[in-house]
Amino acid sequence: MSKPHLERALRDLYGEPAPRAQLVRLRGDASTRSYYRAHIEHAGPNLPSDLIVMQLPEDAFRSDEGGATLTPARLPFLEVAELLASRGLPVPAIYAEDLDHGVVLLEDLGDVTLHEALARTRPERWTALYGAAIDLLAELHARCQELPEESIVTRRRFDRALLDWELDHFRQWGLRALFGDLDRSDEVTLQRAFATIADRIEAAPYGFVHRDYQSKNLMVRPDGTLALIDFQDALVGPRVYDLVALLCDSYVALDVELQAAMIARYAALRHIDPGVLHREFWWVALQRKLKDAGRFVYIDRVRKNPSFLQWFPQSLVYVGRALERAPGLGALNELLRRAIPGFPDAVVEPASSME
Numbered sequence: 513m514s515k516p517h518l519e520r521a522l523r524d525l526y527g528e529p530a531p532r533a534q535l536v537r538l539r540g541d542a543s544t545r546s547y548y549r550a551h552i553e554h555a556g557p558n559l560p561s562d563l564i565v566m567q568l569p570e571d572a573f574r575s576d577e578g579g580a581t582l583t584p585a586r587l588p589f590l591e592v593a594e595l596l597a598s599r600g601l602p603v604p605a606i607y608a609e610d611l612d613h614g615v616v617l618l619e620d621l622g623d624v625t626l627h628e629a630l631a632r633t634r635p636e637r638w639t640a641l642y643g644a645a646i647d648l649l650a651e652l653h654a655r656c657q658e659l660p661e662e663s664i665v666t667r668r669r670f671d672r673a674l675l676d677w678e679l680d681h682f683r684q685w686g687l688r689a690l691f692g693d694l695d696r697s698d699e700v701t702l703q704r705a706f707a708t709i710a711d712r713i714e715a716a717p718y719g720f721v722h723r724d725y726q727s728k729n730l731m732v733r734p735d736g737t738l739a740l741i742d743f744q745d746a747l748v749g750p751r752v753y754d755l756v757a758l759l760c761d762s763y764v765a766l767d768v769e770l771q772a773a774m775i776a777r778y779a780a781l782r783h784i785d786p787g788v789l790h791r792e793f794w795w796v797a798l799q800r801k802l803k804d805a806g807r808f809v810y811i812d813r814v815r816k817n818p819s820f821l822q823w824f825p826q827s828l829v830y831v832g833r834a835l836e837r838a839p840g841l842g843a844l845n846e847l848l849r850r851a852i853p854g855f856p857d858a859v860v861e862p863a864s865s866m867e
Contacts, residue, residue, distance in 0.1 A: 517613040517615055518535075518550075522617075524610070525607050525608040532553045545566055548565040549562065549565075563618060563620050564604070564618040564619070565617060568587075568614035568616065570614070587609075587611060587616075588744045589743070589744035591663070592664065592744055594606075595659075599655040601652055601740060602738065602739040605619035606619075621739050622733060625727060625731055626641060626645060626727040626731075627727035627728045627763055628732075629732045630727060630764060642759075645758055646758070646774050648730075649725060649778065652754075653751070654782070656719075656720035665746045668746075670748065670750060675710040676710060678803035679706040679799060680706075681803050681806040682803055683702060683706075684810075685806035685813065686802065686806035689813060690809060691851055691852065694851065701843045709799050713799060717751045718748055719748065719749075719751040720746065720748065721748065721753045722746055723749070723754075726757045727761050727764055750792065750796050756796045756797045756800050757800065759775065762823040764826075765826055775789055794837040797834040798831060798838050801827045801828070801831045802827075805828055808827065809821070812865055816865075821861050821864055824862055825859040825860065828859045829856055829857055831848070832845075
């Protein structure tokens with residue numbers, strides 16, 4: 513990041529002359545955006561001395577997460593942030609933006625994600641951490657139950673085309689790229705299973721979806737409360753999608769008992785029959801975790817970032833768990849056991865294309 517690109521945003525926030533900023537680049541995940549922590553010398557009263565600099569890619573308005581192509585008038589991250597903030601939800605404050613140079617200045621929420629907090633806590637004490645995440649999720653969905661018609665969230669939907677695209681992501685990257693082409697019979701089996709999964713999901717209730725509500729996208733603030741990040745792909749989709757993202761998180765090996773307890777907690781908060789919610793949960797879990805397994809290979813093969821391959825096996829653990837609870841998919845289960853060595857509980861991390 514060149515200094516002139518940052519100076520305009522700093523001047524907008526702090527005034528003339530732009531203050532000196534000490535930048536430290538932060539480790540990125542799968543995002544195409546870059547992040548820096550900036551320490552501001554002599555910030556002045558009532559102005560932040562530390563903030564996060566988000567550097568946008570050249571094609572910042574484009575998403576490679578599938579779905580209908582829209583041309584938003586406002587950067588989706590900024591529009592969704594403003595929507596969530598207007599509903600009293602905990603998102604980072606936006607201090608300044610200079611989209612001509614791809615720079616947004618954000619509130620610094622610290623370094624601790626829910627994922628890191630879990631790693632520091634014995635699993636038998638995870639209930640409190642997940643309880644807080646479930647409570648925030650229920651609040652998010654309650655406050656976003658009604659959305660403006662013109663919102664980017666309302667205009668994007670988990671429709672059949674997107675469901676099919678995500679499932680095909682697994683076919684292309686989670687199967688073919690690693691294990692070769694399937695024979696014609698297996699292709700037919702896969703297609704029939706994918707159609708069944710999509711049919712069941714489309715028939716379920718829809719609502720606001722963050723789209724990646726998982727442990728690395730929940731920040732634990734110094735006071736212990738949680739805040740939301742990485743919400744720019746929010747859309748209307750299956751009401752359990754965010755619950756699945758949290759409780760079938762590829763970055764965390766969560767046991768069935770804690771999953772069940774947290775599904776019940778969410779059901780009580782949202783006044784949903786827990787049996788109905790369980791059934792919706794596992795169909796969406798099957799779709800989401802197949803997609804994630806393929807996505808991690810895609811990130812290695814296309815973005816040349818092999819760091820996500822380590823989460824490929826855990827994604828398939830959850831696929832296997834979902835198949836046990838999704839009736840009528842015995843042929844898919846058999847296919848995956850033949851095609852993927854060790855499926856579902858002993859799959860090994862795939863070799864990187866970078867090796």
